[in-house]
Amino acid sequence: MATITAAMVKDLRESTGAGMMDCKAALTENNGDMQAAQDWLRKKGLSKAAKKAGRVAAEGLIGALTSGTKGVLVEVNSETDFVARNEQFQGLVKMIAQVALHNGADVETIKAAKVGDVTVETAISDAIATIGENMTLRRAASLEVGKGVVSSYVHNAVVEGAGKIGVIVALESTGKTDELAVLGRQLAMHVAAAKPLALDPAGLDPQTVKREKDVLADKYRQQGKPENVIEKIVDSGLKTYYKEVCLLDQAFIHDSGKSVAQAVKEAEGKVGGPIKIAGFVNYALGEGIEKQESDFAAEVAAASGKK
Numbered sequence: 637m638a639t640i641t642a643a644m645v646k647d648l649r650e651s652t653g654a655g656m657m658d659c660k661a662a663l664t665e666n667n668g669d670m671q672a673a674q675d676w677l678r679k680k681g682l683s684k685a686a687k688k689a690g691r692v693a694a695e696g697l698i699g700a701l702t703s704g705t706k707g708v709l710v711e712v713n714s715e716t717d718f719v720a721r722n723e724q725f726q727g728l729v730k731m732i733a734q735v736a737l738h739n740g741a742d743v744e745t746i747k748a749a750k751v752g753d754v755t756v757e758t759a760i761s762d763a764i765a766t767i768g769e770n771m772t773l774r775r776a777a778s779l780e781v782g783k784g785v786v787s788s789y790v791h792n793a794v795v796e797g798a799g800k801i802g803v804i805v806a807l808e809s810t811g812k813t814d815e816l817a818v819l820g821r822q823l824a825m826h827v828a829a830a831k832p833l834a835l836d837p838a839g840l841d842p843q844t845v846k847r848e849k850d851v852l853a854d855k856y857r858q859q860g861k862p863e864n865v866i867e868k869i870v871d872s873g874l875k876t877y878y879k880e881v882c883l884l885d886q887a888f889i890h891d892s893g894k895s896v897a898q899a900v901k902e903a904e905g906k907v908g909g910p911i912k913i914a915g916f917v918n919y920a921l922g923e924g925i926e927k928q929e930s931d932f933a934a935e936v937a938a939a940s941g942k943k
Contacts, residue, residue: 638668652677675847679855696720696771698802698919699733700788704813707786707804708736709919710746710776715769725771726795728763732756732773733797741778774925777917779806784914785813787820791828800921803827806914811907819903819911822890827918832883835913840881848877883916 640663648659648670654677662680666672696713697720712729719725735749735756747757754762756773764771779786784807793799803824807816834840852873856866879885884897891899900911 638663640664640668644668644670648673648677675851678851679858681855696774696921697726697729697794697798698790698800698921699729699798700790700802700804701730701733701737701797702786702788702804703737705782705784705786706737706778706780707788707806708733708741708776708778709788709802709804709917710736711774711919711921713772713774713922713925714767715771719767719769719771720794722767724763724767726798728759728771729798730795731759732776736776736778741776743773743776746776747773775919777804777919779804779915779917781806781808781914783810784808784911785816785820787817787824789821789824789828801828802919803916805916808912808914809907809909811904811909811911815903815907816911819900819907823896823900823913823916826886826889826896827883827916829889830883830886831918832886832916833881835883835916836885837878837882845874849874883913 640660644663645656645659648654648663649656651670652659652674654662658677658680659673662673662676663670666676695715695717696711699708699710699712701708710729710733712725712732714720714725731751732746735751736746739745739749747755747760749756751759760771760773786804786806788797788802788804790797790799790803791801805820805823805827807820807823809816833844837845849870852870853866856869861869879887879895884895884900886896888894888896888899894902896913900913904911
């Protein structure tokens with residue numbers, strides 16, 4: 637039997653909105669498995685199933701850079717948020733984004749690329765030596781279209797083009813690029829706020845869809861609903877789920893009376909041609925990184941030789 641810690645209960649409570657005792661019971665019932673505990677709470681109707689699981693904060697910056705039909709995102713991590721406000725670190729992130737824009741999003745290729753007389757990897761090492769904290773280029777992504785624009789949005793920006801959340805959106809169109817760029821930025825802001833998982837249902841991970849179907853079916857099965865009724869309820873529930881997690885089906889944050897797909901269709905008149913969302917990438921700083929929490933008082937006591 638797994639030991640259920642207060643931290644585990646806290647994480648489950650934050651990711652589901654369920655009560656503390658319910659979270660403890662869910663973890664106990666599922667031997668500490670966080671995902672299984674989330675599903676258990678949902679089947680019991682005790683969770684609104686927020687999609688925050690596994691996102692542990694880490695420090696650093698997300699850099700976003702676009703140029704016409706190309707755009708990139710990079711995540712450069714540091715040990716403390718203090719470093720994210722350091723001008724040298726901010727410059728490093730911007731430089732790495734510039735290299736990614738011209739060399740592509742493969743991390744090893746970026747690190748091997750030359751900036752002046754040194755490689756990016758050497759530049760990172762030099763910054764580590766100067767600033768005194770470990771830093772890593774964790775990941776990068778790029779989008780490109782033949783005709784159209786790639787737009788970006790950075791949330792919680794500490795400097796232009798770098799912050800805690802970065803989004804790029806690619807729009808394919810032969811219409812006016814200035815109008816496309818305005819729409820692209822609006823869509824990038826929407827992605828940052830609404831956090832879609834895919835453009836449409838076809839883009840969702842089949843395992844994610846299967847998990848959603850299983851959770852819905854088990855919930856109503858426990859309520860004694862007959863199987864033929866459960867099938868219809870699950871189909872209806874999936875349509876609701878798609879409106880929550882698929883970009884084109886989501887309610888547009890700038891006009892909640894219409895879907896993103898409708899907003900894009902309406903914008904075609906102003907742009908002067910058909911518009912297709914070719915893709916999007918959303919980076920949130922530190923998502924999925926396990927960050928060890930330290931006891932500062934204990935560290936100070938240990939450093940001074942106290943027990």
